[in-house]
Amino acid sequence: MTAVETFRALHRSGCFVMPNPWDVGSAVLLHRAGFPAIASSSAALAFTRAMPDTVWGVPVDAVLAHLAELVRATPLPVNADFQSGFAPELEQMASNIARCVHTGVAGLSIEDATGDAVAPLYGRDHAIARVRSARRAIAGTGIPVVLTARCEAFLVNDPDAERTVLDRLTAFAAAGADCVFAPGIRDLAFVDTLVKAVAPTPVNVLISTPIPGFTVDALRTLGVRRISLGSALARVAWGAVLRSVREIAEHGTFETLAGAASFAELDTAFTAPRS
Secondary structure: OOHHHHHHHHOOOOOEEEOOOOOHHHHHHHHHOOOOOEEOOHHHHHHHOOOOOOOOOOOHHHHHHHHHHHHHHOOOOEEEEOOOOOOOOHHHHHHHHHHHHOOOOOEEEEEOEOOOOOOOEOOHHHHHHHHHHHHHHHHHHOOOOEEEEEOOOOOOOOOOHHHHHHHHHHHHHHOOOOEEEOOOOOOHHHHHHHHHHHOOOOEEEEOOOOOOOOOHHHHHHHOOOEEEOOOHHHHHHHHHHHHHHHHHHHHOOOHHHHHOOOHHHHHHHHHOOOO
């Protein structure tokens, strides 16, 4: 099976965890840990370039190069965090999506965030049109990658986020999305409502911080098909670095270095067979 076929099969039944690497080394570690698919993270990539997590902060060419690097790193399906397509206009967005597909990714996500503080979400009709345009762009490549449509209402503090998410994700599914996603959900009852509202379209749930009751088993029971981690693993790594840097700079001690992975552990991880 090709990576695309494998990725599509994962969305048909069960529930799988799709963690997010930020470079080749982390991608290889996640592969060898046994995960069935991986995904890029726009935030995790931005942090490697000393940039904040903003919409289109990293230029599209750099994002495409990063995606191609992740695809080459392992045989796992790679899902691209393609933000809002790196263009407000449908034609340019569609062109960017075609370029993304040709990096070898097995799927990609498109969100409705604008990056504008005054109007943080695209209007409803335009957001739906963007999903339709993304669907057509993918079809034009002849490569049936999985299209995930995201609603960012929780992340932009929409005052009626639940209503907006239910309305938009239902519309995105009808517009051709293969999977739907609303980062920022923290209520299992709403997860249940969402899964039922968009059925049979698969739902992705983001776990970027511990949330009471949110476990793989609990989400599987509710019918969630996919669980992603976003920038969480990258932030765990950065958190360890920041703690050590602060200890050394502020106290002149080195106790936090005791938590470092050993050379033997890492050498073994990176010399093991990748198949």
